[in-house]
Amino acid sequence: xxxxxxxxxxxxxxxxxxxxxxxxxxxxxxxxxxxxxxxxxxxxxxxxxxxxxxxxxxxxxxxxxxxxxxxxxxxxxxxxxxxxxxxxxxxxxxxxxxxxxxxxxxxxxxxxxxxxxxxxxxxxxxxxxxxxxxxxxxxxxxxxxxxxxxxxxxxxxxxxx
Amino acid sequence: xxxxxxxxxxxxxxxxxxxxxxxxxxxxxxxxxxxxxxxxxxxxxxxxxxxxxxxxxxxxxxxxxxxxxxxxxxxxxxxxxxxxxxxxxxxxxxxxxxxxxxxxxxxxxxxxxxxxxxxxxxxxxxxxxxxxxxxxxxxxxxxxxxxxxxxxxxxxxxxxxxxxxxxxxxxxxxxxxxxxxxxxxxxxxxxxxxxxxxxxxxxxxxxxxxxxxxxxxxxxxxxxxxxxxxxxxxxxxxxxxxxxxxxxxxxxxxxxxxxxxxxxxxxxxxxxxxxxxxxxxxxxxxxxxxxxxxxxxxxxxxxxxxxxxxxxxxxxxxxxxxxxxxxxxxxxxxxxxxxxxxxxxxxxxxxxxxxxxxxxxxxxxxxxxxxxxxxxxxxxxxxxxxxxxxxxxxxxxxxxxxxxxxxxxxxxxxxxxxxxxxxxxxxxxxxxxxxxxxxxxxxxxxxxxxxxxxxxxxxxxxxxxxxxxxxxxxxxxxxxxxxxxxxxxxxxxxxxxxxxxxxxxxxxxxxxxxxxxxxxxxxxxxxxxxxxxxxxxxxxxxxxxxxxxxxxxxxxxxxxxxxxxxxxxxxxxxxxxxxxxxxxxxxxxxxxxxxxxxxxxxxxxxxxxxxxxxxxxxxxxxxxxxxxxxxxxxxxxxxxxxxxxxxxxxxxxxxxxxxxxxxxxxxxxxxxxxxxxxxxxxxxxxxxxxxxxxxxxxxxxxxxxxxxxxxxxxxxxxxxxxxxxxxxxxxxxxxxxxxxxxxxxxxxxxxx
Numbered sequence: 026x027x028x029x030x031x032x033x034x035x036x037x038x039x040x041x042x043x044x045x046x047x048x049x050x051x052x053x054x055x056x057x058x059x060x061x062x063x064x065x066x067x068x069x070x071x072x073x074x075x076x077x078x079x080x081x082x083x084x085x086x087x088x089x090x091x092x093x094x095x096x097x098x099x100x101x102x103x104x105x106x107x108x109x110x111x112x113x114x115x116x117x118x119x120x121x122x123x124x125x126x127x128x129x130x131x132x133x134x135x136x137x138x139x140x141x142x143x144x145x146x147x148x149x150x151x152x153x154x155x156x157x158x159x160x161x162x163x164x165x166x167x168x169x170x171x172x173x174x175x176x177x178x179x180x181x182x183x184x185x186x
Numbered sequence: 187x188x189x190x191x192x193x194x195x196x197x198x199x200x201x202x203x204x205x206x207x208x209x210x211x212x213x214x215x216x217x218x219x220x221x222x223x224x225x226x227x228x229x230x231x232x233x234x235x236x237x238x239x240x241x242x243x244x245x246x247x248x249x250x251x252x253x254x255x256x257x258x259x260x261x262x263x264x265x266x267x268x269x270x271x272x273x274x275x276x277x278x279x280x281x282x283x284x285x286x287x288x289x290x291x292x293x294x295x296x297x298x299x300x301x302x303x304x305x306x307x308x309x310x311x312x313x314x315x316x317x318x319x320x321x322x323x324x325x326x327x328x329x330x331x332x333x334x335x336x337x338x339x340x341x342x343x344x345x346x347x348x349x350x351x352x353x354x355x356x357x358x359x360x361x362x363x364x365x366x367x368x369x370x371x372x373x374x375x376x377x378x379x380x381x382x383x384x385x386x387x388x389x390x391x392x393x394x395x396x397x398x399x400x401x402x403x404x405x406x407x408x409x410x411x412x413x414x415x416x417x418x419x420x421x422x423x424x425x426x427x428x429x430x431x432x433x434x435x436x437x438x439x440x441x442x443x444x445x446x447x448x449x450x451x452x453x454x455x456x457x458x459x460x461x462x463x464x465x466x467x468x469x470x471x472x473x474x475x476x477x478x479x480x481x482x483x484x485x486x487x488x489x490x491x492x493x494x495x496x497x498x499x500x501x502x503x504x505x506x507x508x509x510x511x512x513x514x515x516x517x518x519x520x521x522x523x524x525x526x527x528x529x530x531x532x533x534x535x536x537x538x539x540x541x542x543x544x545x546x547x548x549x550x551x552x553x554x555x556x557x558x559x560x561x562x563x564x565x566x567x568x569x570x571x572x573x574x575x576x577x578x579x580x581x582x583x584x585x586x587x588x589x590x591x592x593x594x595x596x597x598x599x600x601x602x603x604x605x606x607x608x609x610x611x612x613x614x615x616x617x618x619x620x621x622x623x624x625x626x627x628x629x630x631x632x633x634x635x636x637x638x639x640x641x642x643x644x645x646x647x648x649x650x651x652x653x654x655x656x657x658x659x660x661x662x663x664x665x666x667x668x669x670x671x672x673x674x675x676x677x678x679x680x681x682x683x684x685x686x687x688x689x690x691x692x693x694x695x696x697x698x699x700x701x702x703x704x705x706x707x708x709x710x711x712x713x714x715x716x717x718x719x720x721x722x723x724x725x726x727x728x729x730x731x732x733x734x735x736x737x738x739x740x741x742x743x744x745x746x747x748x749x750x751x752x753x754x755x756x757x758x759x760x761x762x763x764x765x766x767x768x769x770x771x772x773x774x775x776x777x778x779x780x781x782x783x784x785x786x787x788x789x790x791x792x793x794x795x796x797x798x799x800x801x802x803x804x805x806x807x808x809x810x811x812x813x814x815x816x817x818x819x820x821x822x823x824x825x826x827x828x829x830x831x832x833x834x835x836x837x838x839x840x841x842x843x844x845x846x847x848x849x850x851x852x853x854x855x856x857x858x859x860x861x862x863x864x865x866x867x868x869x870x871x872x873x874x875x876x877x878x879x880x881x882x883x884x885x886x887x888x889x890x891x892x893x894x895x896x897x898x899x900x901x902x903x904x905x906x907x908x909x910x911x912x913x914x915x916x917x918x919x920x921x922x923x924x925x926x927x928x929x930x931x932x933x934x935x936x937x938x
Contacts, residue, residue, distance in 0.1 A: 166877045
């Protein structure tokens with residue numbers, strides 16, 4: 026029997042029906058058209074499906090769509106403010122932190138969660154903060170640099186504010 | 187016709203800048219559409235039933251129960267894919283690999299497929315298919331598969347390259363030999379000889395995006411295929427052959443590709459999606475699970491290699507020999523031969539020989555993996571070179587410099603080299619601060635060199651000027667990591683306009699002529715050649731339009747900085763015509779303004795790199811940590827330096843993963859035991875330091891800007907460099923990749 030779920034995604038109220046065994050990732054992609062979260066493994070090993078669930082970085086393939094009633098979800102589709110990219114998004118482009126780009130939405134979600142928790146991370150903290158996300162193209166070098174640049178930028182912006 | 191390279195430029199306005207890539211915004215906002223991101227109205231979901239056995243005869247397949255399940259719209263077996271290959275062994279192997287016919291040849295080999303209204307129903311249907319197998323003995327190790335009496339996969343493989351040709355079939359596909367001089371005489375001249383045997387285990391490309399496609403066959407016999415691939419034209423041609431279609435009736439659109447590294451140059455399940463769609467008369471989406479990607483798509487070979495080097499005490503190599511035995515998985519190819527060709531390519535030896543033995547066994551069909559076969563050979567060769575240097579107390583870079591190939595050297599695989607980068611990368615390594623930096627406790631430093639041929643191939647580009655004076659370019663070679671930016675830069679450079687005025691797309695198979703796949707590091711090399719050619723033709727066209735407008739000879743029109751000017755004082759009163767002016771007037775001067783290029787991009791310059799790495803080994807656990815890593819490589823000309831660096835870094839880290847962790851583990855039952863990212867562990871961010879890069883530019887004389895492919899060479903040196911570093915840290919020569927903690931620990935204990 027399908028379950029009826031009422032939840033919040035990127036600030037919008039959303040209602041959907043899904044099977045009890047359907048992952049949140051499948052609901053996002055197949056029922057809601059939010060294909061920014063990717064399935065790289067379906068077992069929580071690669072982080073390509075990362076979203077932020079009630080403030081916490083989560084693999085959407087490891088939770089069920091039916092569990093989302095009354096929750097609050099942030100996905101890559103909600104990261105930019107209209108036409109204005111989030112500084113992380115801009116820095117990923119400027120620092121060439123993506124090649125094929127399939128892991129990028131997951132990395133951006135993970136980096137977002139990291140910087141909220143720790144606005145001034147060391148290189149090591151960034152590396153461990155992003156260790157749940159796999160990238161096969163870049164060797165992570167430019168990803169770490171993009172996150173470092175964003176942290177610096179956000180700090181400066183805060184100071185001047 | 188070769189392109190005019192006399193214009194190889196020293197000064198560029200756009201090339202070499204770090205511009206913003208055109209697909210960047212879509213990729214950071216989640217809008218970019220990859221293989222699994224397409225949906226069609228009424229689409230069905232396909233799943234594939236796969237063999238649990240490494241080797242078995244299929245006695246019977248009963249699909250009747252599955253067909254009767256509500257929601258199932260089509261079930262197919264090999265019977266639904268009649269052989270249209272007309273005796274082409276290569277195509278028949280692709281067909282048999284996509285769907286087993288009489289025998290299953292590896293754990294994961296497809297035996298049937300279903301299309302149903304949803305994934306749940308498809309999963310139920312798979313459980314209802316009954317397959318009767320007669321299990322056969324299997325073999326999964328290369329040296330075992332070569333032995334007489336080994337389980338036989340195919341009854342029609344009679345070893346090529348052996349005289350007289352065997353009359354008895356075996357798993358031994360082909361023997362090949364490369365080299366020159368007289369190695370026996372060379373070994374006799376040597377002051378000492380070092381011999382060593384090596385093994386490397388099987389590694390997967392590990393792209394994060396599983397294979398996915400959406401097939402839509404119409405009742406009129408035409409079809410569309412949306413697919414993640416490194417070569418949609420090749421997929422079009424091969425799928426059409428396998429389905430018995432005319433190629434013009436199958437339109438293939440390439441999605442954004444979530445990594446390929448060679449693994450998406452081969453068909454795996456796309457013909458099944460087309461066959462299901464044809465049978466069900468509905469669109470069919472087929473997406474592999476990660477487990478399927480590991481079990482049933484093509485990793486690179488595992489190998490067993492013997493190396494012998496003879497040298498003088500002054501470091502002169504008098505003779506070098508290698509025998510390379512590679513497995514190809516269940517279907518024949520020549521992966522070991524690639525190893526034999528690349529093994530000694532960095533060096534200028536008087537007497538050199540390599541022998542390859544290609545073998546089939548009960549593992550998935552091997553596929554290309556970034557400079558396929560070369561890292562394996564380089565591990566064995568570079569480790570032995572390191573032993574030679576160690577033996578005579580010579581700096582390993584000096585030893586290599588003394589023996590390095592140079593312009594004019596006859597390479598070990600035949601051709602004579604033009605200007606090449608092996609010497610310069612070695613010199614840069616010797617002068618790099620990394621090479622002299624102090625090492626800490628339990629640390630070792632290693633270096634190694636690498637080579638890749640690079641490739642050009644068939645390429646098409648269309649350049650069109652829009653009526654408002656901007657430019658579009660359509661290319662047929664897939665962009666795997668940023669080439670659209672480089673191509674827009676090339677068009678902008680030639681036209682003398684801004685990068686932002688040019689937009690590049692990858693066109694579908696019905697829009698351009700055939701293009702080869704993005705392999706052989708050919709993407710940017712060949713597409714930029716065609717883009718430059720097409721743009722130069724557009725410039726000729728623009729000059730003609732200006733000449734017509736001014737009513738002067740075309741020879742008197744100069745094109746510079748995006749505008750036409752008349753040459754000479756006599757035209758003093760004629761006003762410059764900009765691209766915008768000419769575009770607006772195109773309807774009056776001959777119609778749309780365009781340039782087209784259809785070429786074979788010959789002259790891909792060979793590529794060399796040298797890597798240095800520092801490794802710290804935990805002597806208690808055998809775990810190795812990369813502490814510092816430097817990549818030095820010749821790019822010919824780096825069109826977009828950030829993405830060249832990205833190729834260097836990414837390739838090095840794939841090599842690091844292979845060197846330290848990644849391997850296919852097969853059980854005695856012939857089944858793959860680690861088909862997932864948890865147990866097949868690729869490097870994560872916290873495993874690594876920053877990867878330093880140094881780009882050298884020794885122009886390729888055959889490319890108008892001097893470009894060489896850069897994508898593959900970076901994965902060639904890491905296995906050797908890391909092996910040498912761990913060997914120095916531990917004092918024990920490492921001979922088996924990956925040098926995982928248990929294996930390194932075992933080597934330490936064996937030494938005590």
